[in-house]
Amino acid sequence: MPDKMRAAIFVKPGEIVLGEKPVPQPGPLDALIRITTTTICGTDIHILKGExxxxxxxTIGHEPVGVIEKLGSAVTGYEEGQRVIAGAITPSGWSNASLDGCHAQCGAGTQHGWKAIGGWRFGNTIDGAQADYLLVPDxxxxxxxxxxxxxxxQVLMCPDIMSTGFGGAESGRIRIGxxxxxxxxxxxGLCATAGARLMGAAEIIAVESVPARVEISRRMGADHVVDFTREDPVEAIMRITKGRGVDVAIEALGKQATFEAALRSLRPGGTLSSLGVYSEDLTIPxxxxxxxxxxxxxxxxxCPGGKERMRRLMATVEAGRVDTAALVTHHFGLDDIETAYDLFGHQRDGVLKVAIRP
Amino acid sequence: MPDKMRAAIFVKPGEIVLGEKPVPQPGPLDALIRITTTTICGTDIHILKGExxxxxxxTIGHEPVGVIEKLGSAVTGYEEGQRVIAGAITPSGWSNASLDGCHAQCGAGTQHGWKAIGGWRFGNTIDGAQADYLLVPDxxxxxxxxxxxxxxxQVLMCPDIMSTGFGGAESGRIRIGxxxxxxxxxxxGLCATAGARLMGAAEIIAVESVPARVEISRRMGADHVVDFTREDPVEAIMRITKGRGVDVAIEALGKQATFEAALRSLRPGGTLSSLGVYSEDLTIPxxxxxxxxxxxxxxxxxCPGGKERMRRLMATVEAGRVDTAALVTHHFGLDDIETAYDLFGHQRDGVLKVAIRP
Amino acid sequence: MPDKMRAAIFVKPGEIVLGEKPVPQPGPLDALIRITTTTICGTDIHILKGExxxxxxxTIGHEPVGVIEKLGSAVTGYEEGQRVIAGAITPSGWSNASLDGCHAQCGAGTQHGWKAIGGWRFGNTIDGAQADYLLVPDxxxxxxxxxxxxxxxQVLMCPDIMSTGFGGAESGRIRIGxxxxxxxxxxxGLCATAGARLMGAAEIIAVESVPARVEISRRMGADHVVDFTREDPVEAIMRITKGRGVDVAIEALGKQATFEAALRSLRPGGTLSSLGVYSEDLTIPxxxxxxxxxxxxxxxxxCPGGKERMRRLMATVEAGRVDTAALVTHHFGLDDIETAYDLFGHQRDGVLKVAIRP
Amino acid sequence: MPDKMRAAIFVKPGEIVLGEKPVPQPGPLDALIRITTTTICGTDIHILKGExxxxxxxTIGHEPVGVIEKLGSAVTGYEEGQRVIAGAITPSGWSNASLDGCHAQCGAGTQHGWKAIGGWRFGNTIDGAQADYLLVPDxxxxxxxxxxxxxxxQVLMCPDIMSTGFGGAESGRIRIGxxxxxxxxxxxGLCATAGARLMGAAEIIAVESVPARVEISRRMGADHVVDFTREDPVEAIMRITKGRGVDVAIEALGKQATFEAALRSLRPGGTLSSLGVYSEDLTIPxxxxxxxxxxxxxxxxxCPGGKERMRRLMATVEAGRVDTAALVTHHFGLDDIETAYDLFGHQRDGVLKVAIRP
Known part of the structure; x- marks a missing residue:
């Protein structure tokens, strides 16, 4: 194992660079994993832009696939060399929030705390996955x-994209029919579509205008795709549902326009499952x-995290219930990550997700 | 049974008058009840003001206590002369919404509809309870x-106030502790406090400034009452909860100030249970x-309705688990209902609820 | 409309015969439907055998597909000539049980009752669907x-088989993965398999030995089919799950052997969803x-009933999420229903379900 | 801190003796606590009898109240000298079962395991609390x-009795009314009664014959106490509920007679919440x-465990919502624990719980 490693480092708004850092040493509860594949998330672009x-x-990045390089002194039950993933959210398991089942709100680093989004540590409060090595806490x-x-x-979407997307379907408490x-x-949003399909929705209406996404949306399970640039999505949904509205609306953007349209498309008693990171105050008309x-x-x-969540998601992939391979549209080496950020940040060339391989 | 009856009639914004109407005749699924006690709701004041x-x-009013006068031809299982209540919300039981457990959204009058607040009919879409007689549909x-x-x-609060207040506690999914x-x-709000206590909340913080309400709030179960005119309620709640925030915040006013304070007082993972009728667009900062x-x-x-809901609430009163008698602060005859509206509408003389006895 | 009609009548244990009855007249809340297709259920065989x-x-039968012939005087929202189904279970909507969401336990005919399986009326407490005409209550x-x-x-399985089978998956609270x-x-059991698949189960293990059922089980969603005549099903399940056990076991027979095997195959914390009609006292070792x-x-x-349940199930069929056409293996006219009982009762010729067309 | 300590040691069926053991040393994730108060559980009597x-x-015992004596090297967030409790069940937090919210089934010591009752370690798979010192894992x-x-x-009942009793009410999903x-x-059972009261049950019927327990049952919240030696409990329950049956029956003994009576007392749709440790195969008639x-x-x-559960229970005690002080009927020093076992095991002198103070 070398002393130094490459890492995608946030310098200042507008600047994420590939730099060099020492390879970290695991504390008693940590593990060091060697990253074999990772990716860039929309949230990383928010970080890049300073939003x-x-x-x-x-170091940025929260979607690790890798191999165990070294285990902390108190860690048992694993072997070096094992292939593993870790969720974007890394609950401690032992915080009050985590013990109450609210893993994503686990107040990492505090004993009794319930700090909002405290469970998100990689590339947020500790060094992340866009590097040769990653220290996994707890x-x-x-x-x-x-x-x-x-x-x-096949498992690259599990740490965040699939866990979050499916989580949106689950929080909507979708029922058969x-x-x-x-x-x-x-x-x-595509994984939310897949999740809705997996939970038994009888009819799935996706709202999207980018042609490549329309195409893959149908592959992930959408029955209808409404192009909001051509017709008002609420009117389209009311037409499709014969005036009834939807049981569950999943919002995966975080903007007023989609939030409000989602509200307006609900039937009485319906649920808005909100996944998008809000980038502004939202109004409830x-x-x-x-x-x-x-x-x-x-x-x-x-995004729900923890190894049991990851186990379930990988079991779903393994069983062939969902195939997210098509979401990976581009491949880069770690040395080219700045190019990858440029492509992904500007949503060029029909990019959905990039695979970064150190 | 006379042909004519007295009724509190909405004429135009600002004007509800006691007038005369024919006593209605029950259709096959209806029952005619003679009102023995009813009351005025805050919603009636919204109607009075034209909001x-x-x-x-x-005819206004949706909180009936009375005696069965006459049963529709298809109604079985009841006897004339029986003392009964009906909920403010009168689900049909047979609508799709109702059969799906969403009784308050029962699309009354439509077969398959899910019309929002369609279950609220008394004093909204059909004649209400502030009269000598009331026709109860379904x-x-x-x-x-x-x-x-x-x-x-003892049962006058069941049709709306207690059902709604307890409903707020139930929708918050309050757990022991x-x-x-x-x-x-x-x-x-007072009944939401009582409901929170009934469901096992270990600590209840009420936010209120009117002294008479502060007093009764403690009787209904509040451990702390924060006077928002003296200190910022969010700060007070964070102080009381040692920075943790609350598991559940129940909002019973429908204004931006309370809605926003309720949001800010939540712990991560916490639930805002919203009972207040919104009188403006609300913003989620x-x-x-x-x-x-x-x-x-x-x-x-x-407000959850239907006879099973009413049965449960009355069972709770009968068992002495809750006592809402103290909420009735004033008494009027039906002839004096305009005076009662004046008192209640202006919140004079420490009024909480008035009992109207035809 | 004729005065007389054909009906499959239970005479005594061992004897169900095609006889003649007057065509019934609908009461105010009823509808008369002309049966176009119906079927025989395993429960009917229990009745035939006197169990x-x-x-x-x-008149036996609880799975009606038909056309509205005549509506009761108080029934609105439908038209004569409309094609309809009704669930095997016919909740009133207005009983306390039904208003509490427990439709199948609706105490039909009593006001406040919660009579067990009171919601099952067709071919149990009132005349059923194996006839030219059927009176639908409420x-x-x-x-x-x-x-x-x-x-x-396409909708013949909705009234009972699909509703019950999916209900087993739903009561198991199956989660993605x-x-x-x-x-x-x-x-x-086949519909429970389909329901488990619809709800996102990552791995479905069916237990069955009849070759034709093994084949269709795979088509309905089973990943593994264990032949219990060849190996112990609990051992097989533990082998397949690598010693973990299953999250949910659905029991669709009601016998000690399957009930006990289902219990033994559960992981700690797992749920046994019990669909089979018990034909003996069961023991929990x-x-x-x-x-x-x-x-x-x-x-x-x-079996969950009511028109909203039926609407959801038919929507699922309409969307192509499930195809139960393959379950109908044989067709008979109503005149041949005694032959159909004989075939179905003895499970001859690979029969799964028969379609009976008056 | 001394080298040696006293401990109640299981020798063989029929024999638990006070012996001497070395004071254990905490591993990295453990804590050593000095016991200030503990108690004997009915389960300990099962152990004593060899059942x-x-x-x-x-070392026996799973209900510790104490003071932190020494923290493991990887343990942060606590201080030596702090007064603490630990639940009878000690989930790791990091097992798959625990991360899935199923803490009591946490497969302690295995990585992926879901071993039944694996979360119960004290006095079961590791040394317990009836000693001068206790090693708390995780x-x-x-x-x-x-x-x-x-x-x-005041907190002595939290680790097991209150957590289990309340858990029975919670698993019954008791609703207001x-x-x-x-x-x-x-x-x-007494704590289940208190839990049912806390969750809003309108009517609580306890079944018990021992006069001292009848008395305290009423203090804990029972409205009726049925003496099963004087009348059939199912008949009594049906009489009290006017033939309706109960929504939830909590069984706290684990014998066929109570299990079966609990089943028979349920209304259709009702839930049997089973707390009693089964001492025989049970039959479902x-x-x-x-x-x-x-x-x-x-x-x-x-019994639900983990520090968050304990925090909630202690908050409930602190708020005065429940008072279990009356359950402690006798006090002993650790030196007299054999006498305490004798008294408790034979249920002499009206004993409910004993406090043991090292």
Missing amino acids: YPVESGL AMANLAPIPDGLSDE DIVAVFAQGPI LDAFSAGLGDNSIRTTL | YPVESGL AMANLAPIPDGLSDE DIVAVFAQGPI LDAFSAGLGDNSIRTTL | YPVESGL AMANLAPIPDGLSDE DIVAVFAQGPI LDAFSAGLGDNSIRTTL | YPVESGL AMANLAPIPDGLSDE DIVAVFAQGPI LDAFSAGLGDNSIRTTL
Whole structure:
């Protein structure tokens, strides 16, 4: 194992560079994994643009696939050389939030805390996955062995994209026979579509305008794709549902336009499952929400993490229930990660997700 | 039975008058009840002010206690002379919404419809309870016999106030040991406080400034009452909860100030249970909602109705688990209902609820 | 409309005959439908054998597909001539049980009752569907219009088989990624398999030995089919799950052998969803249930009914999410129903379900 | 800190003696606590009698109240000298079962295991609390600081009795207005009664014959106490509920007689919450369970553990919502623990729980 490693480092807004850092040493509860594949997330672009603040010098990235290089002194049950993933969210398991089942809100580093999004540590409060090596905290709660026969790319969406997207379907409490709308078909919205299909939705209406995404949306399970540049999505949904509205609307963008359209497309008693990271204050129009009298819910979901979640997602991939390989549209070496950021950040060339291989 | 009866009739915004109407005749599924006690709701004041539109000529009121006078030809299982209540919301039982458990959104009058707040008919889409007689639609789903030994006043809060207030606690999914904040201690907020206590909340923080309501809030179960005119309620809640925030916040006013304070008082993963009728568009500030990443929920609840709900609430009163007698602060005859509206509408003389006895 | 009609009548144990009855007249809440297709259920065979007692002279059958012939005087929202189905279970909508969401336990005929399986009326407490005409009680809660384009056979499984089978998956609260075992692959077990697949189970293990059922089990979604005549099903399940056990076991036979094997195949915390009609007292062996310390549940489900349930199931068929056409292996006219009983009762000729067309 | 300590050691069936053991040294994830108060559980009597097998030489006891003496090298967030409790069940937090919210089934010591009752370690698979010192595994998930102002005795019921009893009410999913029966009013049954009251049950029927327990049962919240030696409990429950049956029956003994009576007392759709440790195979009579068609559930619950659970329970005590002080009927020093076993094991002198103070 070398002393130094490459890492994609946030310098200042507008600048993420490939730099060099010492290979970290695992503490008693940690594991060091050698990254074999990782990717860039939309959230990383928020960081790059300075919209989501992190400390200068931090290594970015929260979607690791790799091999165990070294285990902390108190870590048992794993072997060096094992292929593993870890979720984007790394709950401790032992925090009060985590013990209450609220893993993503695990107050990492505090004993009793319930700090919002405290469970998101990689590339947020500690060094992340876009590097040769990654230190995984609370390794026993977070390292999930990859089933034999699954490639890196087959599980690359599990740490964040699939966990978040499926989480949106789950938080919507979709039932067999539901009608579901999914607003925006980026990688997370696409996985929400797949999740809605997996949970038994009878009719899935995706809202998207980019042709390549329309195409893959249908492959992931959408029955209808509404192009909001051509018709008002609420009107289209009401037409398709014969005026009934949808049981569950999944919002995967975080903007007022989609949030409000999602509200307006709900049937009385319906649920808005909110996945998009809000980039502005959102307004609930009085009339879109029946003045609070419609028995509606808005539920937000941060990517569920922890090794049991990862095990379940990989089991779903292994069983062939979902195939996210098509989401990986481009490949780069770690040395080319700045190019990858440029491509992904500008959404060029029909990019959905990039695979980065150190 | 006379031909004519007295009724509190909405004429135009600003004008509800006691007038005369024919006593209605029950259709096959209806029942006619003679009102023995009823009351005025805050919603009726919204109607009076023209903030919530209803048709001119409509009899107002949705909180009936009475005696069965006449049963529709297809109604079985009841006897004339029986003392009964009906909920403010009168689900048909047979609508799709109702059969799906979403009784308050029952699309009354449509076969397959899911019209928002369609279950609220009394004093909204059909003649209401502030009269000598009331026609109860879908009587078999809605007439709930009053247990022997309970007075009219003991059950007067069941049709709306208690059902809605408890509903707010239930929608918050309060668990044993939770910390709960209740914003505003009007009649519904007070019943939400009682409901939180009944569900096992370990600590209940009410937010209210009117001294008489502060007093009764403690009697209904509040451990702390924060006077928002003296200190910022979010700061007070964070102080009381040692920075943790509350598991559940119940909002019982429907204004931006309380809605936003309720959001800001939530712990990560916490739920805002929204009971207040919104009187304006509401804004979700980015920072108050962790940009949608806090695993928080906002759940709205319209008063649950139907005879089974009423049976349960009356059983709770009968068992002495809750005592809402103290909420009835004033008494009037039906002839004096305009005076009662004046008192209640201006919140004079410490009024909480008035009992109207035809 | 004629005065007389044909009907399959239970005479005494061992004897169901095609006889003649007057065509019934609908009461105010009823509808008369002309049966176009119906079928025989395993429960009917229990009745035939005298294992489940019903009154002599009763018309058997609870799975109607038909056309509205005549509506009761108080029934609105339907038209004569409409194609409809009704569930095997016909909740009133207005009973306390039904208003509490427990439709199948609706105490039909009593006001406040919660009589077990009271919701099952057709061919149990009132005349059933194996006839030219059927009286549907509480028609507004039970008549579900058939979507255009769906044939009788496509919806024939909805009233009971699909509703019960899916209900077993739903009561198991299957989550994405679960491992599920389904014991017995008769029509209901096959639909439980399909339901488990629809809800996102990652791995489905069916237990069945009849070759034709093994074949269709795979088509309905089973990943593994264990032949219990060749190996112990618990051992097989533990081998397949690598010693972990299943998250949910669905029991669709009601015998000690399958019930006990289902218990033994559960992981700690797992749920046994019990669909089979018990034909004997069942024993919970101390060691199969961790002496009551395994956080396990046993949940029983009677076929969910009501028009909203039927609407959802037909929507699922319409969307192509499930295809139960293959379950109909034989066709008979009503005149040949005694032959059909003989074939079905003896499970000859690979029969799964028969379609009976008056 | 001395080298040696006293401990109540299981030698062989019939023999638990006070012996001497070395004071253990904490591993990296452990904490050593000095016991200030502990107690004897009914399960310990099962161990004593040889009905529940543990290894010879094991220290018994799983209900610790104490002071942190020494922290493992990897344990952060606590201080030596802090007053703490730990639950009877000590989940790791990081096992798959624990991460899935199934803490009591946490397969301690295995990486991926879901071993039944694996979360129960104290006095079962590792040395327990009836000693001068106790090693707490996975300390960060299990040590719960005692709020200032609460005495040892006030929190002594939290680790097992209250957590299990409340767990029975929670697993019954009791709703406001429910009617609940609790079979057997030993310490756990009494806490189930208190839990049912806390969750809003309108009517609680306890079944018990020992006069002292009848008395305390009423103090804990029972509205009726049925003496099963004087009348058949099912008949009494049906009389009290006017033939309706109970929504939830909690069984706290684990014998056929109470299990069967609990089943027979359920309304259709009702839930049996099973807390008692089964001491024999249990039978579900066909007729007591509506042949599996009553939409009933049987749910078993092992004592929920982990520090967050303990925090919630202590908050409930701190708020005065429940008072279990009356359950402690006798006090002993550790030197007299054999006498305490004799008294408790033979249920002499009206004993409910004993406090043991090293």
